[in-house]
Amino acid sequence: MAKPTRCCGTEWTKKALIITAIVATLVAVGVTVGLAVGLTRRNNDSPTGRFASSPYTALSSQKGTPDLVATGLPGIRSLLFDDSTGVLLAVVKGTQQIVSIAVKPPSAADNSKVVLIDASQAKLKLNHGIAMDDAYLYASSATTVYRWKYDRKSPTIDVATREIFINNIDGADPNSDTAAGHITRTIVLDRNWMYVSVGSAGNVDRDSSRSKVRRFAYKSATTLPIDYQKGEVWADGVRNAVSMAFDARGAVWIAVNGADDLARPDLAPDMVQDSPVEPIYKLNGPANAFYGYPYCFVAGNTTGTFATDTNAGKVYAWPDFMNDGTHTDAWCQNPANVILPDAMVPAHAAPLAAQFHTETGDMYLALHGSWNRNIPSGYSLVRLPFTPAGTPTTNRVTDTIMWLTAGPCAYGGSCFRPAGLAIVGDVAYVSSDNTGDIVRVKL
Ligand SMILES: *[C@@H]1O[C@H](CO)[C@@H](O)[C@H](O)[C@H]1NC(C)=O
Secondary structure, three states: OOOOOOOOOHHHHHHHHHOHHHHHHHHHHHHHHHHHHHHOOOOOOOOOOHHHOOOOOOEEEOOOOOEEEEOOOOOEEEEEEEOOOOEEEEEEOOOOEEEEEEOOOOOOOOOOOEEEEEOOOOOOOOOOOEEEOOOEEEEEOOOOEEEEEOOOOOOOOOHHHOEEEEEOOOOOOOOOOOOOOOOOOOEEEOOOOEEEEEOOOOOOOOOOOOOEEEEEOHHHOOOOOEEHHHOEEEEEOOOOOOEEEEOOOOOEEEEOOOOOOOOOOOOOOOHHHOOOOEEEEEOOOOOOOEOOOOOEEEOOOOOOOOOOOOOOOOEEEOOOOOOOOOOOHHHHOOOOOOOOOOEEEOOOOOEEEEEEOOOOOOEEEEEOOOOOOOOOOOOEEEEEOEOOOOOEOOOEOOEEEEEEOOOOOOOOOOOOOEEEEEEEOOEEEEEEOOOOEEEEEEO
16 A cells, blocks of 8 residues: 655645644644744734734745735645736635636735636546646646636636546546545646646655656647656656746756655664755756656755755665665666756755746745654745856755744644745745635745
8 A cells, every 4th residue: 555645635644643642742832832922923914814813824034924815715726827917826626716816916805816717516626736828727636637718818717618638647547536646736838848747656656657747749739638648758756746847948847745754774863854855856858867766865964954964965775775686875876877956955845836036037935844854844935046047056945935933833733834836026926725825925
């Protein structure tokens, strides 16, 4: 049976049971400390005052308290900004809707919300991915990419135009949504290619047959649906590349959610705390380029801080494979076998969305946050600065733009957990599936 996995929605039920006792203690301490902090906070940090109600939904940023833009969007995931009409589009998993919210000019309230697609009747199980081109809006379930005709000038969508665009994503029956393991399928597209990422079935699979980014020359598709399994493998061995984004030059970057439960006592006594890091890669190809999962992982800091430890970023063999006769540390460290990361986010931070700033060229990442670490990581919006030449200025993501005011989140609490990201000029909109909110933060 597949091991339960950390990120992205419904898969952690079993693990959650196991850690209930720990969580109960943490919550008790957290609530006590948090209440003390919360009571001293102003009640009007946001338009509704809602953020003062739980210490773990109160947010701070480098440029002041973020604004609450919308609430009541349970399980909200990806955000997408449509610059032709100034609306944010959002996948709301809990209500099975795609909604649009007018944000330009900035509006403080959520009363401008329009339901574009209500997929609850058709049981489409939309859960994360969303993308658009000049004629269509695309959204994904675990098994399928759907599309609808989308006229950006119109505030509504004719749901009768729905088509199954890509099917057979994990080989399951497209009508049954029986996908196991990671269930999100992030979609990004440019004029030529649509990229769709699929994560692993379990924590550590036996091979990389699921863990890939495939791409499709989608504009020239003549018969629909397109079979997912026939897409070109543009990245192989990426455990769960939930974050995908184009840089200013049109290259695709991913941030990968790494595995849990790592034990390599020969490298560090409590290796799982800081390893594996969540690696960031520029996908340069060629087709079938291999990034290491499940045989290899990217180590975090083993002796010093994340910001300075020289071991962080090195690739090692995952313990299940290191004695299989092939996948040794030396094999993993041979660049002919495995591509090295361009940068890294601390272990277990769970990057669920990425976007590049069109003017500065910097990469921003929404970090959902962790459970497999004594001190939780993530629960924040972070920035990876880039040079004018389009490469990261550092390989460590340490610049936190927005964070939980009360500090690390007590797992299982009603914490703000970033899941979607849309950068519009000098602000970022960040969604939280756990609390059903969107906030606006100055960059
Ligand atoms: C790794 O870095 C983090 C953050 O800098 C720190 O909390 C942790 O203790 C470090 N781990 C080790 C083994 O020094």
